[in-house]
């Protein structure tokens with residue numbers, strides 16, 4: 001990974017993560033432990049489920065987003081009780097704290113639990129308890145983003161949106177925004193126009209996965225039809241120069257996930273993730289882990305992988321980190337704290353690293 005002095009600098013930066021699926025932080029080790037504790041039978045006809053080691057080995061051979069999602073949905077079937085969800089999120093926050101994360105805006109996929117008979121409030125209570133502990137124990141602030149699974153029928157998504165418990169969580173502030181995830185290519189953003197209009201009406205923040213495997217038109221549709229404020233992934237933006245210039249001009253932020261893109265074969269090498277192109281064009285982006293337990297790394301691993309591939313300067317890292325803070329959905333007071341910390345870290349490291 002990156003050279004040790006730069007590694008320490010990247011570790012100390014007050015990083016913000018905007019693209020991390022809590023269910024994607026379920027390690028094979030924890031998956032097997034919970035399967036045993038909760039009496040869940042894992043698929044017998046897939047050799048990958050023989051042991052945590054064989055499962056981890058299978059994760060290194062994903063061929064596409066859908067190939068990964070197959071394992072992702074089986075994996076989360078072991079999550080049953082409120083404490084399972086709390087433990088899962090705490091596992092993430094512990095890794096994130098070691099990586100020097102300051103603030104996280106994390107996704108969760110309620111429909112995948114509701115359809116297994118787990119209530120929305122069970123999931124929310126577990127994740128909310130972990131968020132409170134993460135702030136107290138690690139000083140990590142966080143927001144929750146409720147995702148809609150785009151491979152499910154739109155009426156199913158709409159009924160979750162209208163559910164009384166879901167609406168209560170939107171209105172009492174325990175959930176900050178909505179997202180759109182899961183299999184991308186066959187499910188264009190416009191299908192979800194009504195839900196996003198309803199979310200805007202409620203004053204919720206809005207983001208959507210677009211341009212991961214799907215075309216650049218999904219990015220423009222997410223912006224124009226869904227009126228999202230952020231784009232998750234968005235790497236196929238490079239295929240539309242006019243849209244790229246517009247996104248740069250409007251200051252719309254992308255949540256880029258380099259290790260994910262490589263593991264899911266969206267790019268062959270990290271050097272193909274359009275980091276240089278985005279920096280040169282003035283496109284704002286943050287660097288994120290997506291599903292860290294499945295893609296071989298948490299946030300600092302993603303920062304290091306980008307540094308290895310692009311050898312960015314201290315000034316470039318500072319501007320990436322600043323964009324992440326400014327593009328977060330937390331209070332201005334929290335942003336000011338993180339910006340002050342950024343100045344302090346850069347002031348200390350810049351003379352050593354630029355020498």
Ligand SMILES: Nc1ncnc2[nH]cnc12
Pocket residue numbers: 021024065072181182183209212260290291
């Ligand atoms: N990278 C990703 N893309 C779409 N849906 C997801 N759900 C979890 N990770 C995802």
Ligand SMILES: [Zn+2]
Pocket residue numbers: 019021181209232290
């Ligand atoms: Zn994602």
